[in-house]
Amino acid sequence: MLSRRIIPCFDVHNGKVTRGVQFGKAEAGELKNVGDPVEMAKDYDAQGADELVFLDITASSEGRSIMHDVVAATAEQCFMPLTVGGGLRTLTDIEAMLKSGADKVSLNTAAIKNPKLIADASDRFGAQCIVLAIDAKREPDGRSWRVYTHGGRHPTELDAVAWARRAVELGAGEVLLTSMDRDGTRDGYDLALTRAVSDAVSVPVIASGGAGQLAHFAEVLEQGQASAVLAASLFHFGTFTIPQVKDFLGTLGLPVRR
Amino acid sequence: MSTIAVIDNGICNLRSVTKALEVIGAVPRVVRTPAEVAASGATGLVLPGVGALRDCVASLRATGLAATVRDWIATDRPFLGVCLGMQALFENSEEGSVTGLGILPGRVVRFRRPSEFKIPHMGWNTVRFTQPHSPLASGLAPDGEAFYFVHSYYCVPTDPALVLGECDYGGAFCAAIARGRCFATQFHPEKSQAKGLQIYRNFAGLAATGT
Numbered sequence: 001m002l003s004r005r006i007i008p009c010f011d012v013h014n015g016k017v018t019r020g021v022q023f024g025k026a027e028a029g030e031l032k033n034v035g036d037p038v039e040m041a042k043d044y045d046a047q048g049a050d051e052l053v054f055l056d057i058t059a060s061s062e063g064r065s066i067m068h069d070v071v072a073a074t075a076e077q078c079f080m081p082l083t084v085g086g087g088l089r090t091l092t093d094i095e096a097m098l099k100s101g102a103d104k105v106s107l108n109t110a111a112i113k114n115p116k117l118i119a120d121a122s123d124r125f126g127a128q129c130i131v132l133a134i135d136a137k138r139e140p141d142g143r144s145w146r147v148y149t150h151g152g153r154h155p156t157e158l159d160a161v162a163w164a165r166r167a168v169e170l171g172a173g174e175v176l177l178t179s180m181d182r183d184g185t186r187d188g189y190d191l192a193l194t195r196a197v198s199d200a201v202s203v204p205v206i207a208s209g210g211a212g213q214l215a216h217f218a219e220v221l222e223q224g225q226a227s228a229v230l231a232a233s234l235f236h237f238g239t240f241t242i243p244q245v246k247d248f249l250g251t252l253g254l255p256v257r258r
Numbered sequence: 259m260s261t262i263a264v265i266d267n268g269i270c271n272l273r274s275v276t277k278a279l280e281v282i283g284a285v286p287r288v289v290r291t292p293a294e295v296a297a298s299g300a301t302g303l304v305l306p307g308v309g310a311l312r313d314c315v316a317s318l319r320a321t322g323l324a325a326t327v328r329d330w331i332a333t334d335r336p337f338l339g340v341c342l343g344m345q346a347l348f349e350n351s352e353e354g355s356v357t358g359l360g361i362l363p364g365r366v367v368r369f370r371r372p373s374e375f376k377i378p379h380m381g382w383n384t385v386r387f388t389q390p391h392s393p394l395a396s397g398l399a400p401d402g403e404a405f406y407f408v409h410s411y412y413c414v415p416t417d418p419a420l421v422l423g424e425c426d427y428g429g430a431f432c433a434a435i436a437r438g439r440c441f442a443t444q445f446h447p448e449k450s451q452a453k454g455l456q457i458y459r460n461f462a463g464l465a466a467t468g469t
Contacts, residue, residue, distance in 0.1 A: 002427055003382045003404065045451065050382055076277045081406055081449050101273050103308075103408075103449065126309040128378045128408040173378050173408075204376040227376055257382040257404045 003257040004221050005050035005228035006245050007206060008235045010037050013057050015066040019233055034236045038073045044235070045078040047242040050257060052078070053106070053176070053230060056086030057151065068100040075101025085133055085176075094121050098129065106131040106176050109149040112156060112163075115170055122171025132172035136160035136193060137180040145193050152180050160193065161200045168201045175201060176230070179209040186212025186234070194224030206230050214240065214248040221254055260466035261285045263300035265343075267307060267317045274448040275306045275340070282455055284462035292326040302465030303330050306448075307342025311353045311366070311411075314342045324359055331361050331440045336465040339442030344435065345413055347442060353411050362437065364415035371428040378410045385423040385433045385445065392422055394434070394441045396460045403453045405433075405445035412444055439464060
């Protein structure tokens with residue numbers, strides 16, 4: 001049976017993993033380094049994490065080249081799937097990141113500005129390595145979610161569910177869905193958002209934003225119909241280990257790899 | 259220590275494959291042409307592949323490596339295809355109606371599953387080895403080891419005896435094949451942590467026993 005995936009996420013700034021707190025903090029200078037990405041990746045590899053996601057939150061070109069080194073060093077030491085996102089705007093950017101050792105790339109703002117990038121990248125590299133990242137925030141009506149870009153600063157005209165559906169039609173092979181309302185709160189994933197997107201698309205959905213307790217993982221996998229769960233600080237600060245999460249899910253009968 | 263040639267198709271990243279081979283003590287040689295395969299002195303050949311099958315097969319034909327692969331397998335030298343490198347061996351695929359190398363009889367079809375089964379089939383799934391005494395499965399539990407998959411199409415060999423391992427995703431599908439010393443996996447051993455490295459170790463062991 002296909003296991004539900006448990007995915008630690010690294011926000012990488014200038015080659016260091018930073019604390020995954022709420023949107024906008026990077027610009028406010030409120031970043032806190034939590035460690036070296038390669039060393040942390042090796043630790044998660046040993047713990048039995050199912051995949052790793054690296055999001056490059058550096059704006060500078062130096063940061064970009066550091067990111068390639070980080071990805072290459074990780075891919076050489078961890079024999080597990082690695083998704084890399086942040087600042088990838090062209091097919092050339094994507095190809096370079098795949099050649100550095102990423103197995104999948106996640107596209108966010110660039111895909112919104114130029115949806116054809118999804119189709120072109122999917123055609124060239126295969127849908128399996130094109131992940132659409134969506135940062136979504138619940139609208140005042142409480143029943144729909146708006147897509148934001150630039151790390152959550154800029155609202156778009158896009159509805160999260162409709163955008164996910166369109167991106168998958170264009171060729172995205174997976175959706176990394178972050179609830180901006182829940183990110184950093186530890187109040188639990190946005191179950192309704194996750195369920196709405198998962199029901200709308202044929203591809204796997206990774207739920208992100210809000211994990212704080214073991215029960216949150218189970219809720220979003222069951223009620224949210226997520227294929228995978230992502231968390232950052234919860235793992236980085238040792239609140240839970242990967243085996244603890246898997247043991248808990250296993251006792252509920254959810255398929256996990258051990 | 260065996261030298262293993264790894265075919266570079268141009269697009270996909272080979273680092274994980276070559277690194278996996280290094281970790282288990284083999285010597286990988288990245289090859290792009292038939293001449294490079296010959297000059298490598300390799301006793302094993304790996305055909306990795308991600309991306310589009312059409313590009314993978316077109317590249318093999320353009321470089322002449324299609325014939326190299328065909329001869330290599332015809333003479334029963336140790337061969338390992340991975341993902342698209344497995345699908346390319348068959349006669350045809352539903353993915354863009356691609357004509358494959360036709361080295362093995364059979365076809366490649368798209369998953370047709372109820373909507374709760376997300377496509378691509380992505381993540382860790384259990385492979386049951388239906389040829390438990392196969393050298394490729396040595397050291398692995400025959401009734402199930404988890405490997406990493408990411409694919410929307412799978413191979414249907416005409417001869418069921420080719421099946422080395424099966425996986426279940428809304429129904430059984432062929433996850434690995436073996437014929438003599440020709441092996442191929444739909445999953446990615448280089449992304450499957452220790453159990454995946456065991457596959458490469460087993461393959462390199464075969465390649466080390468001479469041609």
